Amino acid sequence: MERATQVILARIDETGWPEHPGKAQPWDINQGRCVEWAELVCAGVPGTAMAEWDDAQSGMLHTFVHLADRYYDAECLDGAADVTGLPCFRHSNPRPPTPQADLEIG
Numbered sequence: 001m002e003r004a005t006q007v008i009l010a011r012i013d014e015t016g017w018p019e020h021p022g023k024a025q026p027w028d029i030n031q032g033r034c035v036e037w038a039e040l041v042c043a044g045v046p047g048t049a050m051a052e053w054d055d056a057q058s059g060m061l062h063t064f065v066h067l068a069d070r071y072y073d074a075e076c077l078d079g080a081a082d083v084t085g086l087p088c089f090r091h092s093n094p095r096p097p098t099p100q101a102d103l104e105i106g
Contacts, residue, residue: 001041001045001065001072001077002077003040003044004037004040004041004044004074005029005074007040008029008036008040008074009026009029012024012029012033026074026075027074027075027087029073029074029075030073030088033074034063034064034073034074035063037063037073037074038050038051038063038064038073041072042065045065045067047067048065048066048067049065050063050064050065050066051063051065051066051083053083053089062086062088062089064083067079071083071086073086073087073088075087075088
């Protein structure tokens with residue numbers, strides 16, 4: 001997962017990210033490159049599954065990884081026991097997901 005984060009951060013730094021000038025951070029990945037990150041992780045880490053939360057009400061879409069009852073994204077490489085523990089849900093979402101009702105894992 002750390003490798004996927006580094007690869008995408010390097011891509012952002014190479015191509016530029018006009019909305020966020022300067023050196024890219026993991027937060028930047030979660031602002032539009034989360035699918036790319038999850039695909040890289042799933043291609044390289046056995047047992048992982050992409051998971052997605054799409055909230056039509058707020059317009060928020062986030063793709064992350066599920067592995068062994070934990071949830072991971074570029075900002076949370078140690079994983080969270082509950083999806084609401086991922087930083088993007090803690091900080092920027094008015095309606096956090098409920099795992100059984102809102103997630104697509106597969």
